[in-house]
Amino acid sequence: MKVTAMRSSQATQRLVAIPMLAAVAFVLQYLEFPVPMLPPFLKLDFSTLPALIGGLLYGPVAGVLVEVLKNALHMLLKNTDGLLIGEVANVVAGASFILAAIYLQRRGMGKKGFAAGLVLGTVLMTAVMAVANAYFLLPAYAALYQVPLEQLLAQFQADSVWSFVLYSIVPFNILKGVVLSLAAYPLYLKLSGRLNLRAAN
Numbered sequence: 643m644k645v646t647a648m649r650s651s652q653a654t655q656r657l658v659a660i661p662m663l664a665a666v667a668f669v670l671q672y673l674e675f676p677v678p679m680l681p682p683f684l685k686l687d688f689s690t691l692p693a694l695i696g697g698l699l700y701g702p703v704a705g706v707l708v709e710v711l712k713n714a715l716h717m718l719l720k721n722t723d724g725l726l727i728g729e730v731a732n733v734v735a736g737a738s739f740i741l742a743a744i745y746l747q748r749r750g751m752g753k754k755g756f757a758a759g760l761v762l763g764t765v766l767m768t769a770v771m772a773v774a775n776a777y778f779l780l781p782a783y784a785a786l787y788q789v790p791l792e793q794l795l796a797q798f799q800a801d802s803v804w805s806f807v808l809y810s811i812v813p814f815n816i817l818k819g820v821v822l823s824l825a826a827y828p829l830y831l832k833l834s835g836r837l838n839l840r841a842a843n
Contacts, residue, residue: 693706696708
């Protein structure tokens with residue numbers, strides 16, 4: 643009975659915490675800022691951090707779920723053109739970063755593992771978003787707006803999909819990963835003792 647009650651309490655806690663983290667992440671999306679010398683639609687924010695916390699607390703699936711809920715709120719309350727491209731890109735990027743970071747942290751490697759996970763998450767996010775933009779996101783964006791892909795690329799002074807990816811998408815995601823890592827690591831160290839997260843080594 644005690645085990646059942648404990649599991650029920652944990653499930654209830656998770657059921658409450660995940661939507662709350664998603665709401666915090668949604669608010670953080672409003673605090674976005676552009677990156678000089680990159681296309682204006684590429685903006686940095688810290689909305690992945692609540693999802694990362696959710697992953698640390700309840701596992702990587704919970705972290706990804708926070709990302710999904712955050713972007714569902716964004717689609718319903720902030721998206722003005724009704725297209726899903728930005729939200730899909732945000733989920734894919736956030737999930738790539740979170741899964742790598744949580745995977746190594748959960749393998750019992752402590753703070754060194756989490757630091758390595760943040761590095762791996764940055765690399766994975768950069769690689770995944772490069773491929774996703776080249777083969778899906780940019781073509782889908784052009785198709786939904788009924789604009790030739792070449793014309794869309796010309797707006798950003800790029801002569802091919804891969805030149806745009808290499809000179810815009812890749813630098814942006816590297817920068818995003820570094821910024822998120824610099825914020826996430828000290829946050830992890832502060833939370834680890836209070837939330838029984840492994841921070842040794």
